[in-house]
Amino acid sequence: MTSNEEAIAARIKELRESIAYHNHRYYDLDQPEITDAEYDALVQELMRLEEQYPQFKSTESVINQVGGQVNPAMGVVSFSPPVLSLNNVHNADELHEFYNRVGQMLAEDTPKFTCELKIDGLSVVIRYHEGQLVQAATRGDGLSGEDVTQNVRMIRSIPQILHQPVSFEIRGEVYMPRSAFMALNAKREEEGQSVFANPRNAAAGSLRQLDPAVTASRELSAFFYQIRQWTQDSQFSSQITTQHQALEFLRTVGLPVEPHFAYCESFDEIMDYVQKWDSKRQTLDYDTDGLVIKLDDLSKQAILGETQKAPRWAVAYKFPPEEVLTEVLAIEISVGRTGVLTPTAILKPVHVAGTTVSRASLHNEDIIRERDVRVGDFVFIRKAGEIIPEVVRVEKTLRPPHTVPFEFPKTCPACGSDVVRLPGEAAYRCTGGMACPAQLREALIHFASRDAMDIEGMGEKTVDLLLNAGLIKRVDDIYRLKEEDLLKLPRFGKLSAKKLAQSIEQSKSRSLSRLIFALGMRYVGQRVASLLASHFGTMERLEAATYEDLLAIPDVGERIADSVVTFLSQPLNKEVIANLKSLGLKMIDDTISGDQDGSQKVLSGQSIVVTGSFVQMPRKNLEAWIAQLGGKVASSVSSRTAMVIAGDKPGSKLEKAKELQVPILSEQEFYERMANLGIRYSQ
Incomplete structure (x- = not known):
């Protein structure tokens, strides 16, 4: 082997190891370290070298692998045929080469294509039997994936039952809307947790959970784009002969389909579609990292077949990422509602992805140290998920000699209190509490916000005016304001x-769940606040709840329970809540209708198991109602179980109940028993 061949072999080995590493970061950990464009460049270089030097080519090359590893703890689903990936093109010339190649293989001058937006999410394969969802899996390595059936059932946009009793296996993409991604990251940052890099990673991290409750708490959605196979004879299968017909059919049976697909009869029409969405994609509430161009005729797709990794009849056109170089003028530290210190890079204004950007989040101290961002540096910025400006990397060749590493403050810049970093958290927190003006400001803004007490006219500017005038010093002061003060x-x-x-007066009648959310307890979002309100019924009972009482509520874990108990035990918070009660705010849950002293807790102390699927209301609603009535929803049947409520396909829990002679009620029998006690479900 010549010295040149040795260098080529070493480079190929280096590329394979690098690509394998980044595959693991992207598919298995949902924590990519490089952009899609940088990853594609590595793959393209490896492909080029393997073509030029076939003696170093391997059938087991990393570029022939699809997706990532399967987590066996989630259960494994095998695929036949395999779930393939797509080859990428990055410009008009490469796309035209693909178009001509397909035409040559089919001996056609103008093959017809369907063009679709490529949703940047997590690929899933779902099976419906006679119109009912029976199984869902991630793509995994293409041969097998993770069983995420229960998690997928938590996604509202994916129907459990279709409009037609079809039996087929389909493929789609689970994604997180940009608006939901921004809200989730803001919440995680406020709570001192690590943030997701982009909506794709947020979606993947939310779906690949061992606990479906975590998936349910995230705002995921989905689009479907392929009928992989019909699993039993169907009158519909013979009627669908093209890709655009398949998309229309998926939409007809009730599945969500990305609506902007187009049937293209020429290459010029394909390029018109590319140019249109290269700019217009930024107006959507979901990420698209490119387009997918598919041969429209399904029978011709079968003729062309596929390689080990990708079909020959389709290709992904990848949009180029927009990264812009600018200067870091300063690094500012802001203090949030729960005391989290968040660093922000103040930038020389620059135009990125359609807007002028002058600020970019640095998230936390670890990010600053990892990327070695300094005041005076020139940095590349982009919009994460094309929404939030972030610093990608420092251009160190342009670093001025006078720059110094940024030192995170040891005291709060707003009040001077000590800052601490708790074990397991990525963020530093101010210890000043409501004595910290920055925390007080954010707490007041949150309390008055639309999803909390919804005090119209009390936004950031008004809160600043009230604080500067000394009219409010804590939350309950809001309800002492008079017109003459304003x-x-x-x-x-x-x-x-x-x-x-x-x-302000109207907000006194807001629900108990809104008030609980408005108080701003860590980890208590709208959903948890609603659970607490319906379970305890009154603020008084919530304040008296123990750590164990809170853990007994489905979906309330140790972290939430500890946060609630800690918050409600602090003298200042107890005083504020007592004052809010005396000032006339509602302290009783709306669902306790006609019985405000709580005598409707007819299931108090009873352990109840709910199993199977239900018709009149979703299972999670039934469990929440049982908790509201004082019952404890248990996950397994034991001799202490008071009753089992069995729906359709109840499984082994029903047999266990029969063995232990535990009372078994159908869904309807349970509702009738409650009705006989004068209790009806109220959402």
Whole structure:
């Protein structure tokens, strides 16, 4: 072997190891370290070298592998035929080469294609039998994937039952909308947790959970784009002969389909589609990392077949990422509602992906140290998920000689209190609590926000005016404000003061769950607040709840229970809640209708097992109602189980109940028993 061949062999080995490493980061850990474009460049280089030097080519090369490893703890689903990936093209010339190649293989001058937006999410394969969802799996390595059936059932946009009794296996993409991604990352950052790099990783991390409750708590959605196979004879299968017909059929039976697909009869029409969505994709609420161009005729797809990794009849056109170089003018530290210190890079304004950017999140100290971002550096920025500006990397060849590593503050920049980093957290927190003006400000803004107490007219600017005037020093002071107080504020006239005073008064009637959410306990979002309100019924009972009482509620774990008990035991918080009660705020849950002293807790102390699927309401709603009535929803049947409520296909729990002679009720029998006690379900 010549010295040149040795160098080539070494480079090929290096590329294979690098690609394998980044595959693991992307598919298995959902924590990529490089952009798609950088990854594609590595693959393209490896493919080029393997073609030029076939003696080093391997059938087991990493470029022939699909997806990542399967987590056996989730259960394994095998695929036949395999679930393939797609070959990528990156410009018009490569796309035209693909178009011509397909035409040559089919001996056609103008083959017809269907063009679709390529959703940047997690690929799933779902099976329906006679119109009912029976199995869902991730793509995995293409030969087998992880069983995520229970998690997929938590995604509202994926129907459990179709409009037609079809039996088929379909493929789609689970994704997280951009708006949901921003809200999730903001919440995680506020709670001191690591943030997701982009919506794709957030979706993957949310779906690949051992606990379906975590998936249910994330706002996931899905689009479907392929009928992989019909699993039994169907009148529909012979009627669907093209890809665009398949998409229309999926939509007809009730499955979500990305609506912007197009049937193209020429290469010019394909390029029109490419150019249109290269700019317009930024208007969507979901990420697209490219387009998929598929031969429309399904019978001709079968003729062309596939390689070990990808079909010959389709290709992915990847949009180029937009990264822009700019200067870091400063690094600012802001303090959030729960005391988290968040660093932000202040940038020389620059145009990125359609907007002018002057600030970019640095998330936490670890990110700053890992990327070695310094004031005065020139950095490349992009929009994560094309939404949130972030610093990608430092261009160290342009670093001025006077720069120094950034030192995270040891005291709060807003109040001077010590900052601490708790074990297992990525963020530092101010220890000043409500004595910290920054935390107080954020707490007031959150309390008045639309999803909390919804006090119209009390946004950030009004909160700043009230704080600067010394009119409020904590949350309950809001309800002591009078019109004459508001008239003292700049830009407040008679009408605006009256409107805000009325809005404050109206907010007193907001539900208990809204109030619990508004108080701003760590880890208590809207869903958990609703669970706490329906389970305990009154603020008084919630305040008296023990750590064990909270853990007895489905979907409430140790972290939430500890946070609630800690918050409600602090003297200042207890005083604020007592004052809110005396000022007239609602302290009783809306679902306790006609019985506000809680005598409707007819299932108090009873351990109840719910098994199977239900018709009149979703299972999770039934379990929440049982908890509201005082019952404890258990996951297994024992001699202490008071009753088992059995729906359709109840499984082994029903047999265990029969063996232990535990009372078994059908869904309807349980509702009738509650009705005889004068209790009916109220959402």
